[in-house]
Amino acid sequence: MFTDDGTRWxxxxxLLHDDTLATADRVAGxxxxxxxxxxxxIVRLTTDQVSQVDGQVRLMLGRAPLTVPSPLDTLLLELVRTRRGRASLGHTVNHRWLFPGGLPGQALHPLALGKRLSAVGLPGRxxxxTALLDNAAxxxxxxxxxxxxxxITSAVRWTALADPSGNAYAAELARRAHDPR
Incomplete structure (x- = not known):
């Protein structure tokens, strides 16, 4: 399922500008x-995956750091500083989770985050x-x-889907022929 650009943006x-929403929900969304x-x-992200280098905020989602643009960078740093779990017993600050859960030391459960994101208007996949398709384009x-x-298999599929002419897929096949990894 995909959404139209107007709805997505x-x-x-x-999510970028509504201060009435929880920072964790804004960042996750x-x-x-x-x-x-x-x-x-998302629920498995840790503070170790967020860094500041030369004044830029970086997030490790894959093998290479992603430079996070403003104002998302500010929200991400705020989340690192203010993240709190919802446990009624035990310590909820002695953890590395960006999205701490209800039990001390545990990450938020994906279903719980899914419900929170649905509540702010972001349904499922x-x-x-749409984001993957746009990035793949x-x-x-x-x-x-x-x-x-x-x-890489998934990325090639998304790239091929974003370029129905098949040019991107053909380019990837040619690259593989010259650089077999």
Whole structure:
């Protein structure tokens, strides 16, 4: 399932600028609608995957760091500073999870995050698929895989889907013939 650009970008604007929403929900939603990240991967993100280098915020979703643009960079750093679990007993700050869960030391469950994102208007895979398709239309499969944490096979499929003429797929096959890894 896919969503139209107006809906996707409207949701992205809301997540970027609506201060009434929880920072965790805003960041998670933006990771879905901008970078096509699955909820199951988002809940496993840790503070170790967020860094600041030369004034830029970077997020490791795959093998290569993704430079996070403003104002998402500010939201991501705010989440690192303010993340709290919902446990009623035990310590909820002694963990590395960006999205801590209800039990001390545990990440938020993907179903719980899915419900939270649905509540802010982001249903299931719709935003994710559209984000992946849009990114695949402008990035080579290898870059897509390295930045977003996709397998090369999945990245090639998304790139081929984004380019129905098959030019991107043919280019990837030619690259593989010269660079067998």
């Amino acid at each position: 409207g949701l992205a604007r809301r 933006l990771l879905v609608v901008l970078y096509g990240q699955p909820i199951s991967r 719709v935003g994710r698929n 402008v990035l080579p499969a290898k870059v897509l895989a390295d930045l977003l944490g996709l397998s």
